[in-house]
Amino acid sequence: MTEVIPAILEKDYPEIERKIRLVESYVNWVQIDIADNTLVANTTFLDPESYSTIIHLGGGQARPPRDHLNLELHMMVKDPLKYFDSFKKAGFKRFIAHVEGHGVEDFIVKCQENDVEVGLAIDGPTQIEKVFPYIEDIDVVLVMAIEAGASGRPFREDTISKIQTLHSKFFDLAIAVDGAMNLENARRVVAAGANRINSNSYIFKSPDIKGAIESLKNIV
Numbered sequence: 001m002t003e004v005i006p007a008i009l010e011k012d013y014p015e016i017e018r019k020i021r022l023v024e025s026y027v028n029w030v031q032i033d034i035a036d037n038t039l040v041a042n043t044t045f046l047d048p049e050s051y052s053t054i055i056h057l058g059g060g061q062a063r064p065p066r067d068h069l070n071l072e073l074h075m076m077v078k079d080p081l082k083y084f085d086s087f088k089k090a091g092f093k094r095f096i097a098h099v100e101g102h103g104v105e106d107f108i109v110k111c112q113e114n115d116v117e118v119g120l121a122i123d124g125p126t127q128i129e130k131v132f133p134y135i136e137d138i139d140v141v142l143v144m145a146i147e148a149g150a151s152g153r154p155f156r157e158d159t160i161s162k163i164q165t166l167h168s169k170f171f172d173l174a175i176a177v178d179g180a181m182n183l184e185n186a187r188r189v190v191a192a193g194a195n196r197i198n199s200n201s202y203i204f205k206s207p208d209i210k211g212a213i214e215s216l217k218n219i220v
Helices: 013-023 048-053 081-090 104-113 128-137 158-169 183-192 209-217
Strands: 003-008 029-035 070-076 094-098 117-122 140-144 174-178 196-199
Touching (some): 003 013, 048 081, 081 094, 081 104, 094 104, 094 140, 104 117, 104 128, 117 174, 128 140, 140 158
Parallel strands (some): 003 029, 003 196, 140 174, 174 196
C-alpha cells in the first residue's frame, strides 16, 4: 500500500488547522510546507508556536492528543537551520530541506543530533544526481514533480526518469513525490518506484476527502 501524506501550503494558520482536521483520521503524517521568499517566490505561515496548540479547537474546547499524527516540515527556504530549532520544539518529527538550499551537510547533522527523520527535496528543474552524495545519511528523498513554490503547477515529465534512477540505484530508499499528484500522475510515479505520495489539491479539493486518500493509498 502506498503511503499518503497530505501536503498543506497556506499563508494563514486557521486554514492549516482546518485542513489538518479534514485528514487527521485517515493518515499518520501531514506535511506542512513553508516558504520565506528566499528559495521560491512565495511566503507562507511561518510561526511554529501555533502548532503547539493544535490539539485544541477554537474557543478552548480540548481534543484528545493526536498520538497517531505526525508532522513533517517541507522547508522551501535557503537556510533551513534558521527554522529548525523552533519547529523541532513545536513537535515536528521529520524535516525535509531542499538540496538547492544552503548548508545541506550541517542541516543533516543537526537532524541526526536531534533524533528526527531527515530528508532532502529536489526541485523539478534540478538534476537528480545532486542528491546522490547525501543518500546514505538521509531517510527520504522528496522529488518535486513540479517547480516548487505553489500548488497547481503542471506535472513535469522528467519526474518519471528521476524516480526510476533513484529507485534503481538506491532500491531501499524512501521516495516521496510532491506536486500535481492527482490519481493519474500518482499511478505513474508509483510505477516508477515511488512509495510515498504527498498530495495537496487532489485531496483538499475533493468532495470526498477520505475517498481521495484511499484511492491514492490503493495504488499498486
